[in-house]
Amino acid sequence: MDEKRHSLRVVNEDEDTAENDGSSSPAPQSAPDEKNSSPAVGESVADAVGQSSAAQPEPQENPLVLEGESVAITGTLASMTHDQAAEQIQRHGGVTTTHVSRQTTMLVIGEEGWPLESDGKPSLKLQAAQALIDDGHSLRIVPETDWLRMLELNVENPDVKRLYTPAMLSQLLAIPVHVIRTWERAGLIRAEKRVFRLPFFSYQEVTAARRVSELLQSGVKQQQLTRSLQMLKKYLPDPGRILEQLELLADHHQLVVRDQHGFLDPQTRQRYFTFTATVDADRANGEADDDDEIAGQVVGFPVDQNARRSATDWLVEGCRKAEVADVSAAIRCFRRALQINPQDAEAHFYLADSLYRLGKHEAALERYLAAIEHDPEYLEAWNQIGCVYAELNKFTDAIAAFDEALAIMPDFAETHLQKAETLRSMRRIDDAVVHWKAYLRNDEQGPWAELVHQRLEQAGVEFEG
DSSP states (O other), rough: OOTTTTOOOOOOTTSSSOOOOOSOOOOOOOGGGGOOOOOHEEEHHHHHHHEEESSSOOOOOOTTTTTTTTEEESOSSSSSSSHHHHHHHHHHTTTOSOOTTTTTTEEEOBBBBBOOOOTTTTHHHHHHHHHHHTTTTHHHHHHHHHHHHHTTTTTTTTOOOOOOOOHHHHHHOOHHHHHHHHHTTTTTSOSSEEETTEEEEEHHHHHHHHHHHHHHHTTTHHHHHHHHHHHHHTSSSOOHHHHHHHHHHHHHHHOOOTTTTEOTTTTTTEEEEEEEHHHHHHHHTTTOOOOOOOSEEEEEOOOOOTTTOHHHHHHHHHHHHHHOOOOHHHHHHHHHHHHHHHTTTHHHHHHHHHHTTTTTTTHHHHHHHHHHOOTOOHHHHHHHHHHHHTTTTOOOHHHHHHEEEHHTTTTOHHHHHHHHHHHHHTTTHHHHHHHHHHHHHHHHTTTTHHHHHHHHHHHTOOOOO
């Protein structure tokens, strides 16, 4: 199955559409000091920063604000690549150095994630800088935001501050959408705003959570990360929820990694045994139906059989199971939640997502439809209904669903894109052009902008923003 889900069905027909199935966690990032580029969002910010600084005259008072400074950078910059930063340093009178020494006078901390090594310790440059400061050396450690202000670059660039939907983050960060939802459900990341149930997140908060999650899943101890993050907090003007995120990640789910021998807790190295669950037992409890083929083996964690669990408890447990790719167990949990609260539109939506991941498109469609029955303005459910209809080649129904979503939120870029792609499949290119242009008007720097420009070029149309 395409783990990036039907919400990302926007590829050329001749492209390989195979994606990570989400069954394994991302590998830890390596050598943070060696990174020379940011993800797509960082590149767009760098372009905007470069354009704005080129268009504006040099400051009249002390334009060489870095004169005499020897500047090193640690971590990944959120605003530009390391090469672009080196150009800015030289333009303002400074010298760039690739390592920290007694000649170094300034260390800039990149704010894309956290500058942590694969063992969870602060980056080597940050450790070296701190040691020099402790020895009385005159060296400043400056967060990226303060460095940009020093150079009078546009810190408030909208691309830095913009918010992202789960689908956009999935495309940018290669994190499955269901993992982003699980993190939100656990309180690990918080939506900055919601529009008809659709959450919008801060890019920086999600990348920070991803980095900490990768390190925990690679076996780095929580205590080591706590020490490292405490050190980072001293130098970041707005560290956000950095330590709270760590505690939630370590606590929110028992992180388990699947290997050739089964499931393993990377923190304690404890193994988890499986137990057999049969379809007949589920049917006896009213939890399974013809749409649901329960796998013979599911991961089990002992629970108090006498404890009474709420619908929310089952929903959270379902999200945890989905995060470790135990989709059949997740479906069981979502059904339990709906037994307790059948009107929960969100539980129907999560169940639909899990059914879709198992390739059960018709069953998923029924659950998405149930979600909008209980919440007619569930924007994301309408969008997903359109996507599933399109995959089933029911294009007229798909267009109708996308129109419902756009009636709720006319400037929702993702729906404009999906509608355009569906119209393209129907060979209605002129109609598709209207919605490709609408996508760019609403999200010109979005993760699918390049694809849309290619579509317009193929159609012989120029976009003028």
